[in-house]
Amino acid sequence: MKCKYSKLINKFFDGELEASMDKEVFTHLYKCSECRKQIELLKTVKGLLRRYEPLKADNNFTFRIMDEIENRFNKGWDFLIKPLAIKLILALAMVFVVLSFISFSGLNKDKTVSLEEVLLASNYTSNEKIVLSNENLSEYDVFRLTLN
Amino acid sequence: MSDEKQLLEQAQLGDKAAFGQLIDLHKDKVINIAYKLSNNYEAAQDIAQESFIKAYTKLSSFKKEASFMTWLYRVTYNTACNYLRKNKIKTLFLHENIAIDPRETPEEAELKDIVNEAVELLPLKLKAVVVLRDYEGLTYKEIAQVIKRPVGTVESRLARARLKLKELLADYIEG
Numbered sequence: 581m582k583c584k585y586s587k588l589i590n591k592f593f594d595g596e597l598e599a600s601m602d603k604e605v606f607t608h609l610y611k612c613s614e615c616r617k618q619i620e621l622l623k624t625v626k627g628l629l630r631r632y633e634p635l636k637a638d639n640n641f642t643f644r645i646m647d648e649i650e651n652r653f654n655k656g657w658d659f660l661i662k663p664l665a666i667k668l669i670l671a672l673a674m675v676f677v678v679l680s681f682i683s684f685s686g687l688n689k690d691k692t693v694s695l696e697e698v699l700l701a702s703n704y705t706s707n708e709k710i711v712l713s714n715e716n717l718s719e720y721d722v723f724r725l726t727l728n
Numbered sequence: 729m730s731d732e733k734q735l736l737e738q739a740q741l742g743d744k745a746a747f748g749q750l751i752d753l754h755k756d757k758v759i760n761i762a763y764k765l766s767n768n769y770e771a772a773q774d775i776a777q778e779s780f781i782k783a784y785t786k787l788s789s790f791k792k793e794a795s796f797m798t799w800l801y802r803v804t805y806n807t808a809c810n811y812l813r814k815n816k817i818k819t820l821f822l823h824e825n826i827a828i829d830p831r832e833t834p835e836e837a838e839l840k841d842i843v844n845e846a847v848e849l850l851p852l853k854l855k856a857v858v859v860l861r862d863y864e865g866l867t868y869k870e871i872a873q874v875i876k877r878p879v880g881t882v883e884s885r886l887a888r889a890r891l892k893l894k895e896l897l898a899d900y901i902e903g
Contacts, residue, residue, distance in 0.1 A: 590887050594861065596868050625893050628843045628900070629862045631836070635763055637755040637776070645780045646748050652781070 582614075589618045736796055740787050747787070751780055754797065757864070758804050764859040765808040767848045775811050779804040794873045801866070802874045805856060812852065839900065846896035854889035857882055 585608050591597045592605045609616050732753060738746035758779055763772035783803045790799050847855060853875070860866045860874060868886075872879045 590890065591868075591883065594868070594886075596883075621894055622890065625890060625897060626862050628839070628897060629847070629858070629893075631840055631843065632764075632863065633840075634756065634760050635769075635772070637759045641755050641759075641776075642748055642751045645751055645777055646744065648777065649744070649747075649781060649784055653785075 583612055585612065585615050586618060589615055589622070593619060593622045732796060736790075740790070747784055750796075754800055755780075757797070758800060761801060761804050761859060761864065762808055764847070764863060765805070765852070765856060766812060767844060771811065771815070775804065775808045778811070779807040782807060794870070798866070798870050798873050801860065801864075801870075802876070805874050809852065842900065843897065846893055849896060850889055850892055854885055854892065857885045858889045858893070861886055 585605055588597060588601070588605050592602060595602070597605060605615075609619065732750070735746045735749050735753075739750055755776065759772055759776045762775035762779065763769065766772050766775060779800070783800055786803065790796065794802075847858065850858065856875060857871055860871045861868075866874070868879050868882045871882045875882070
């Protein structure tokens with residue numbers, strides 16, 4: 581049967597148990613060979629892993645990074661401005677798309693035609709247009725006239 | 729530590745020389761983590777360099793909720809994950825760029841390779857917790873901050889990783 585403390589062995593080994601539980605497991609180890617074996621295995625594996633010889637960065641490491649930073653962000657605040665500029669362009673593009681959509685959908689709706697627009701669209705000569713525009717006609721009248 | 733705090737504050741204000749000193753303080757740690765995660769010397773150099781550049785660009789977002797070192801480990805871990813995902817690198821067990829300890833016997837060198845291979849066989853997420861705990865000595869809470877997962881996940885991943893390592897190194901352990 582598996583010992584009820586076995587689930588706590590990893591945390592005990594790593595010093596991650598609360599003080600009272602840590603002491604309880606510690607006391608338990610005296611009488612449980614299964615848990616002691618688990619601890620020994622963890623120690624062996626960790627010991628093997630720690631045989632690793634740490635690497636040292638070469639002498640030019642910091643210089644290379646600072647040089648790369650200088651190359652990438654040589655305009656001082658570029659690294660902040662560039663992302664902001666991209667966001668601004670995207671936002672403007674979105675606004676443009678939304679406005680285009682709104683104005684396009686508005687084309688199908690009834691539209692009030694101004695007198696000037698009617699005159700411009702009609703076949704009247706420019707002189708007639710001036711006369712018509714000076715007369716006190718309603719837009720409707722003018723529109724009807726253009727249809728004749 | 730207070731020196732680091734001061735350097736950090738200066739670097740956050742745009743002092744590049746201060747950031748250079750922060751690199752000097754942490755470059756060995758970062759290169760070692762990058763190496764242990766990639767098991768490839770060239771990749772470790774690239775990951776370490778990219779991690780420091782990312783740290784430089786994100787320095788203003790560092791909120792001091794964790795230590796700078798933990799935050800830097802996190803940047804390195806994320807950079808390594810992205811790098812390893814993008815570049816399906818071949819791991820090398822012969823490292824001509826790494827100094828060989830003259831006191832090391834052939835048996836010890838072989839054992840080192842066996843351990844390296846065993847760690848390399850772990851999936852990245854299991855390997856990461858082993859590296860951070862057993863090589864770097866981080867607490868569960870710090871590891872949780874690095875990998876951005878709950879402490880419970882760290883515990884279970886570490887348990888699984890150690891179990892796997894015990895299986896992989898069984899011959900040596902029992903011998």
